[in-house]
Amino acid sequence: MAVQMFLLMLLFIEVSLSQASLLRIDCGSQTGYEAKDGSYWSTDDEFVKVGNDMPISAGSFSKWTQLNTLRVFTKEKKVCYKLPAQPSVRYMSRATFYYGNYDGLSKPPTFDLEFDENNRKTVVTSNTDPQIYELIYTSGADDIKVCLIRTSDAQFPFINALELWPLDDNMYDGMTRDMAWLSNYRYDYGAVADTVDDWILGYPTDSANRIWVPTTPSDLNQTKASATYFYDNGDNNVPNVVMSQMVEAPNLTYPISLSFSINDGINLVHYVTAYFTETHSLNENESRSFEFNANNKFVSTMNPRYEYCTSVWAFVQSNGTLNVQLRASGNSTLPPLISAIEVYTGQAVHYPKTSKWKEVGGGGGGVLFLILIGCGYYLCSKSRNDGRPNGGGPNNGVIEEAPPRRRFWWRRTRYVEEEVVEAHA
Structure with missing residues (x-):
């Protein structure tokens, strides 16, 4: 019984940590709330002090709760949400935009989205479908700024939801950290x-x-x-x-x-x-x-x-x-x-x-970009390997060495060549 209780405690801690590290903001919502999945959606009041909270039109309501409200910025040229982060940690961030004819004009706007003064992207919103933008990015400071930029006088930026969470180090093997x-x-x-x-x-x-x-x-x-x-x-x-x-x-x-x-x-x-x-x-x-x-x-x-x-x-x-x-x-x-x-x-x-x-x-990150430009391909x-007891795979869990291949990586101002042996199940 003690062992079972200990395992349950570990499971609870793991779930709690995963929820705690997941920042979810329901922009335009009047109150924060706990979703059915146990995660918490906060309002955006502590992240931005300007703009107006608006509901989408009743005819556009979605089962996805976070789409039903938004914050729109009618006076500001550029507005930034400042999200807490840790330096050198790789994050996935997501911004969601759903016009939903909130202003009754049936004129979905176009504006720019920017992450940390980099990676500017034009957001073209729709009358019917949400637009979702995701970015994997290694933080360079104690925060990550997500900014909305007005590019036309008559088209006002808005946002429905904003999310940020750290990625496990093993995920997306090879994705270089010096790029977004x-x-x-x-x-x-x-x-x-x-x-x-x-x-x-x-x-x-x-x-x-x-x-x-x-x-x-x-x-x-x-x-x-x-x-x-x-x-x-x-x-x-x-x-x-x-x-x-x-x-x-x-x-x-x-x-x-x-x-x-x-x-x-x-x-x-x-x-x-x-x-x-x-x-x-x-x-x-x-x-x-x-x-x-x-x-x-x-x-x-x-x-x-x-x-x-x-x-x-x-x-x-x-x-x-x-x-x-x-x-x-x-x-x-x-x-x-x-x-x-x-x-x-x-x-x-x-x-x-x-x-x-x-x-x-x-x-190792920079060299991959150089190789791609030079050779066009990497x-x-x-x-x-098998996850079953005693292997269970075609080689009964035995790891075989594959023929070495060449890998080039960058150290300061010179290329270094080394042998790499890959293991295959």
Whole structure:
């Protein structure tokens, strides 16, 4: 009994800490409140002292409570929310905008969004749909400033919700810390939803508080994994419900082709990560193997495993369009499939001279950007060891050494070359 009580206490502490580290602001709300998931939504009164609280029109009300109020700024050219943070900690921040015809004019405005005087983004609001902007960013000071900037005299900035939370150090392996990463796409393939109310809206379904948008390309087949439990959800901790739904090519010779439009300029640097699992425990005469290609460059050969998350990530350069293609390998008897994908675009960060940010991890970030500009491509793929007792995987839990590959990294003003040995399950 004492052991059980101790474990329950640990669970309570873990849940409490995860909720405490999650800052959620319902802009325009008159009072703070505890949501059904146990997290707390505060008002924005302590973060900004100007602007007007407004409800959206009754005909636009959403089940997503935070969309139903907003704060609008009709007098100010630029307004900033100052959110508490810790230097050198990597955060994900999210700003949500839903016009909802709050002013009865049916004229959704356009304005700019800015994080810490960097990473300015134009927000084009809609009469019907919320606009969501997410950024992964390493804080350089004791706070992170999220600013709204009026760019037209007759169009007033507003905001419905603002969130900030720290990311686990293991998440998004390879994502360099000297850049800010704007989320462009996060798709949950094979999921069905008619409205935003049916999306996966973060915590607690997703412990990392990510929003997953359901989508099914018309030329692909929806399918599900028969597994109800996953032994490993990967370093990015993809929710079970996301992993268990997927799309599959209609036949072995049909490739899965996914196109993503990113209208942010030229010579863009993207971080792409995708997730796969097998639908069932394969028979001896079955196999599933396919190539993962990005912008016509080979990244890795994928071999999804039943009850496990298999993931791959890559840096890719583009001029505004990113194409991902999955094509069956020659020895495969089953067509390619995919559960989910995330696409981010990197932007250089200029910390002020008073910044308290210091590099974590030995200075590997800058060189990846240099390699991308020089070569246009950098990639890394990962398979994972078994989580079951006594291994349970194809090698009974034995880690095999793969052939060494070359890695280049930057130290001060010179390149250093070293051997890297990767372990594969």
